Amino acid sequence: MIYTVIDILGTIAFAISGVLVAMDKRLDVFGVFIIAFVTAVGGGTLRDVLVGSTPVGWMTQPNYIVIILITVIFSILFVGRLKYFRKSLFLFDTIGIGLYTMIGIQKGLDAGLLPIMCIALGTMTACFGGVIRDILCNEIPVIFRKEIYATVCILGGGIYFVMLQFPMNSVIAYVTAILCIIIMRLLAVIFKISLPNIYPKAK
Amino acid sequence: MIYTVIDILGTIAFAISGVLVAMDKRLDVFGVFIIAFVTAVGGGTLRDVLVGSTPVGWMTQPNYIVIILITVIFSILFVGRLKYFRKSLFLFDTIGIGLYTMIGIQKGLDAGLLPIMCIALGTMTACFGGVIRDILCNEIPVIFRKEIYATVCILGGGIYFVMLQFPMNSVIAYVTAILCIIIMRLLAVIFKISLPNIYPKAK
Amino acid sequence: MIYTVIDILGTIAFAISGVLVAMDKRLDVFGVFIIAFVTAVGGGTLRDVLVGSTPVGWMTQPNYIVIILITVIFSILFVGRLKYFRKSLFLFDTIGIGLYTMIGIQKGLDAGLLPIMCIALGTMTACFGGVIRDILCNEIPVIFRKEIYATVCILGGGIYFVMLQFPMNSVIAYVTAILCIIIMRLLAVIFKISLPNIYPKAK
Numbered sequence: 001m002i003y004t005v006i007d008i009l010g011t012i013a014f015a016i017s018g019v020l021v022a023m024d025k026r027l028d029v030f031g032v033f034i035i036a037f038v039t040a041v042g043g044g045t046l047r048d049v050l051v052g053s054t055p056v057g058w059m060t061q062p063n064y065i066v067i068i069l070i071t072v073i074f075s076i077l078f079v080g081r082l083k084y085f086r087k088s089l090f091l092f093d094t095i096g097i098g099l100y101t102m103i104g105i106q107k108g109l110d111a112g113l114l115p116i117m118c119i120a121l122g123t124m125t126a127c128f129g130g131v132i133r134d135i136l137c138n139e140i141p142v143i144f145r146k147e148i149y150a151t152v153c154i155l156g157g158g159i160y161f162v163m164l165q166f167p168m169n170s171v172i173a174y175v176t177a178i179l180c181i182i183i184m185r186l187l188a189v190i191f192k193i194s195l196p197n198i199y200p201k202a203k
Numbered sequence: 204m205i206y207t208v209i210d211i212l213g214t215i216a217f218a219i220s221g222v223l224v225a226m227d228k229r230l231d232v233f234g235v236f237i238i239a240f241v242t243a244v245g246g247g248t249l250r251d252v253l254v255g256s257t258p259v260g261w262m263t264q265p266n267y268i269v270i271i272l273i274t275v276i277f278s279i280l281f282v283g284r285l286k287y288f289r290k291s292l293f294l295f296d297t298i299g300i301g302l303y304t305m306i307g308i309q310k311g312l313d314a315g316l317l318p319i320m321c322i323a324l325g326t327m328t329a330c331f332g333g334v335i336r337d338i339l340c341n342e343i344p345v346i347f348r349k350e351i352y353a354t355v356c357i358l359g360g361g362i363y364f365v366m367l368q369f370p371m372n373s374v375i376a377y378v379t380a381i382l383c384i385i386i387m388r389l390l391a392v393i394f395k396i397s398l399p400n401i402y403p404k405a406k
Numbered sequence: 407m408i409y410t411v412i413d414i415l416g417t418i419a420f421a422i423s424g425v426l427v428a429m430d431k432r433l434d435v436f437g438v439f440i441i442a443f444v445t446a447v448g449g450g451t452l453r454d455v456l457v458g459s460t461p462v463g464w465m466t467q468p469n470y471i472v473i474i475l476i477t478v479i480f481s482i483l484f485v486g487r488l489k490y491f492r493k494s495l496f497l498f499d500t501i502g503i504g505l506y507t508m509i510g511i512q513k514g515l516d517a518g519l520l521p522i523m524c525i526a527l528g529t530m531t532a533c534f535g536g537v538i539r540d541i542l543c544n545e546i547p548v549i550f551r552k553e554i555y556a557t558v559c560i561l562g563g564g565i566y567f568v569m570l571q572f573p574m575n576s577v578i579a580y581v582t583a584i585l586c587i588i589i590m591r592l593l594a595v596i597f598k599i600s601l602p603n604i605y606p607k608a609k
Contacts, residue, residue, distance in 0.1 A: 022347075028398045030354055031347025045253065050451065052460025054255025059320045076401050117465045131542075136334075138343045140544045144428075144437025151436055195434045198482050225550075231601045233557055234550025248456065257458025262523045279604050339537075341546045 003099065008067060010096025013089050014040040015068045016082065018133050019075040025137050029076070035133055036072045040064065042129035047104050047121050051111050090189075097126040098181035101153040102174055105160060119157035126153045148188040148195060156181035206302065211270060213299025216292050217243040218271045219285065221336050222278040228340050232279070238336055239275045243267065245332035250307050250324050254314050293392075300329040301384035304356040305377055308363060322360035329356045351391040351398060359384035409505065414473060416502025419495050420446040421474045422488065424539050425481040431543050435482070441539055442478045446470065448535035453510055453527050457517050496595075503532040504587035507559040508580055511566060525563035532559045554594040554601060562587035 018039030022032040041058045048056040058064045075082060104125030108118030127143050127150045134141040143149045160177035221242030225235040244261045251259040261267045278285060307328030311321030330346050330353045337344040346352045363380035367373065424445030428438040447464045454462040464470045481488065510531030514524030533549050533556045540547040549555045566583035
């Protein structure tokens, strides 16, 4: 139940981030919807395709398409007001990546994959919707360029597998990992932590 | 039989649209062929991958690769004359999206998916070859920006499922839906109908 | 055994080519790793997805992820020195595409596909990691624009299937095809052979 609520809030936050990027590129209504849709479900779709879990998730669960459609309509109507919800959206987005990382990891475990592959799948679920969004909008994916985003998913996944080594209720480990991802991302944004720079000083 | 003819004409029209975009970017012969190929079969390939119908369609049907190869050779040789066939190409393209939409819908029905997902698959079959073409050529997909294209596929798919509610021969519904898509697209182009503008007036 | 060594050298060469393109775009550490990863395994992944061989190859073989990770770390640390290894890297890359083409062809034969499809899969395995790399870095794929690259894979695959028509040990045919690809690519680069120009003289 709580997972369902988080899932819906995460989907809405992801879809809105798609709407904003798409409207910035002045796409038409159909383009805005497609970008919102791939942002919200693209990561999970890529994961399902690579694992071979087909038909992919959203095809058998029509609620996603409906939630995203409603989100797109409201976002277009009230796009001017979206900035007042910036903090809420950031929070939903952050909670969303926590949950999606763990959903992806669970899918990997179900497929009998190694922990490192499960973490890769979790990170993909949480982050690659945004990658596909940026590719479709002709931009280099933002998560390859700035801000700690994927890294917290990887760390959170690592924490989960470390916890599983101890005698611990797996639900507790699951929820703790989600909370760790959320907290790490909040701290990274608040303290402006970024990945170490690997380039010589800008000219 | 008639479907086969339409399929071939549609494949040729899609491949030529790929050749034109690729030559506009001055790609080499291999690049032009690949772009023509993904334009023609990319939508159906994406559909097959998402549904899990693998090996994907064109791998077991070598006629597509041959038709596209011949189309590419002739298009490159006679690229200067292609403009005289602009209207025929537009017509083949339009007939093609009608057929491909319904082929995609049929695939969805075979996989036991809901009508809304079948329509999504139909639209994907008809339109996403062009999306992959534009991405590979480093452009924002044209169907996200202008002209009613995907929308007529969605409407045509909707009409098909409405017709299925009535006691009606399913072949008649199938053909009627294709004709509706073709007519709607022709009307949209003739009367320059486009999706409602969601942006404030251009500065 | 010799195949394993070639595979590792090829993976390293492909990953480094990814690192160089990614650093040229000034991506962050995570972005550089992802680009290196898709360059190295992207072609095989696409092949596995289209054939329906899932979970895709790298998910069940953790050695790739480890080799690529180490390659990325060393490449970033010693990026200034990479130019001294330019010739070795070119050689590994060339040997790599020879091997990967044949691995792809073998996968196609295992799936019972026609020779022409096997050659397509082989070319995809060898070349499409670079295509995905370029798309993620917002460039038109370099193999669509210049240099004979995919063409030698196609020719090498053709030579393999011609040899299979004769009473010949299939391992010998396999190795000969790899050598043909390597030699053709070396000759193409040494003698600056490129695909025939299909455009009128540049203005």
